[in-house]
Amino acid sequence: MATHLSREDFVRMDEKDILAGCRERFRLPEDIIYLDGNSLGAAPIAIMPTVARTIEQEWSRDLVRSWTAHGWIELPLDVGAAIARFVGARPEDVMVADSTTVNLFRLVCLALAIQKNRRVILVERDNFPADNYVAQGVAELLGGRVEIRAAAGDRLAADVDGDVALVLASQVDFRTGRMLDMSAVTRAVHEQGALILWDLSHSAGVVPIALEADDVDFAVGCGYKYLNGGPGAPSYLYVQRRWQDVARPPFFGWLGHASPFALEPQWQPAAGIRRMLGGTPPILSLVALKAALAAFDDVDLRAVRAKSLSLTSHFIDLVDERCARYGVRVVTPREDERRGSQVSVAFEHAYPAMQALIARGVIGDFRAPDLMRFGFAPLYVRYTDVWDVVAILDEVLSSRAWDRPEFLRRQYVT
């Protein structure tokens, strides 16, 4: 589809953008267009003073008393409550601690403890591999009690049967940006008596999520993509209230004890989401995540989604119009309801082409075998960025700027 738009039109879109002012909440280099917030979000300006206060005024001055005096001990639940609005949950159903890997492990084990008479974990075949590794680890640890099956994302609902204990899936596919219908898939899974665990890492902060309304059983997500919590920011975890008190997590964490400070010899679970807590949480990383979330405080998440859809659809249109002739192909769904906040473009020379873009200050990333990924974080990506990136991509492709030896040396990408 030809857009017949000019850069001037994109300048005007920025002028009318009600979220335009949010960009000032981030520290971004002037000479970079950053379209990799789906991997590591940009740095919110509020993080530095928050971390400095935690180190210099709390830890340095009040020392061990800070655990209570500055509320450190409650941060896993406080930050969980702050994440609740992004995932459509009650504040008391979310906690933050540990990595996504550890939280997936917790929830897979919890689900199997609830589903005593079923032994299959059905994973999305193209799910982020790290998620499926966790399921493989649980299966090996529990021996013959667990079997793993895989199904394509659009086959998940159809492939659930009476043997399936748990379905493990991502709302937004990390490769293609394809979004599943969480409500419909969850309903289909429940109809077969199975439970579902959604990974929201590529969706929280940019797409609508309604865990409570959709009756989702479990969810996890990372804090460092669209939530901008910083590299390796702690992960969040959601447990539907009906499952909170019926089983015990695999880690009997001291913070999840009913009386964590009584130092009793036997672990007894706390009530509610609190029992999912583990060991002493990393406070510097937690306060950073909390400060990052504040960048959304006065922001209507529907406006974020609207801008995300507008950015990505304009990007798709411009790539079609200007770059299709070079053999690139947008693989991200064009229907709004099936698209997250990234656009992936297939190209035979995707790896060196992305290197050439990076050399020109456009940061996206590469995913094997042939995808260039571009993530659009509506709080700091501008409409003019969309125009400029496609113009630079056009230049890279038309001049075959990617065809240089230094761009062909594969390094690992995150």
Next chain:
Amino acid sequence: MATHLSREDFVRMDEKDILAGCRERFRLPEDIIYLDGNSLGAAPIAIMPTVARTIEQEWSRDLVRSWTAHGWIELPLDVGAAIARFVGARPEDVMVADSTTVNLFRLVCLALAIQKNRRVILVERDNFPADNYVAQGVAELLGGRVEIRAAAGDRLAADVDGDVALVLASQVDFRTGRMLDMSAVTRAVHEQGALILWDLSHSAGVVPIALEADDVDFAVGCGYKYLNGGPGAPSYLYVQRRWQDVARPPFFGWLGHASPFALEPQWQPAAGIRRMLGGTPPILSLVALKAALAAFDDVDLRAVRAKSLSLTSHFIDLVDERCARYGVRVVTPREDERRGSQVSVAFEHAYPAMQALIARGVIGDFRAPDLMRFGFAPLYVRYTDVWDVVAILDEVLSSRAWDRPEFLRRQYVT
């Protein structure tokens, strides 16, 4: 034993102390004597500029490229290598990630995977409860395959038999400061064909540890006590080289994959300690820990141990001399080879007495039912602190300053 020493003698000890200059590496309030570094270490000055550089120059400017450009991706192993000297290990046998709880879980499961024909975990009865909770959680998760037995610390070696797969113990007791003979206990455990997992949380940084020379199988420890890595700093984990490649950890972490960036569908373990890695690590907390360790860079750990023993033995002598008459009793072993770097004092009114000390600027802590704990971190605790704290304790006890309603209200302590 009467010491017949005066405060002047302690002033002279500080003057002669070769570690005295290390105190400047920490940010400590002027009006506080901090003897709770066994719970949360004081804040090294180097942490703030390090974290600021990570946020402002690395994350903010180089964004996602920092994973490789600034070596973030290798930090779990780099910081592990930096911890190796504190625990007497080869640099390649230690990694840092996640909480102590999660690392204990990893190693208990790994040990059980190695010891296929044994089912008992023998835990130290008075071990830090959080450690034993982890063992209880593993036992529940694995069902009838695992049984937990408990033994007193000095009975551990005697109570190991041919059913025991793993012994779980702390080198230094968190309540009393009693230190076990790691070499002898490890040898006795091995003679019965069992493996041992030591928790070094209360010993690394203050007492000699020789994991490699003592042929220890597994160890964990936290980063936030005597290592000063900050509240909830990541935990370290040691696996003896002979066990690194013979079994698989419970978490199949993407960073522990043989090819973490290949995004293969099946998890394949990396070689060596790397396979123990889990998910994306919390970089801000990791760089803080790394900066904290640098406070020890030019420090001979034997000098640290010598000063620790001197501080604690003077403290014990002064408490005996000046405070025994009030009914307080030192419960920490007086023999150097059985003492860590804390002194615990039993007193009927320990809780309000500690509150009265805190009100006077002396920060120690309380452990139920009747212990006042005083931790001595040789890098920043002075000899005059020892004198002054005992003088203040004497005043608190002689004036019954603890007998005030506001000191009796129990709050939780960490």
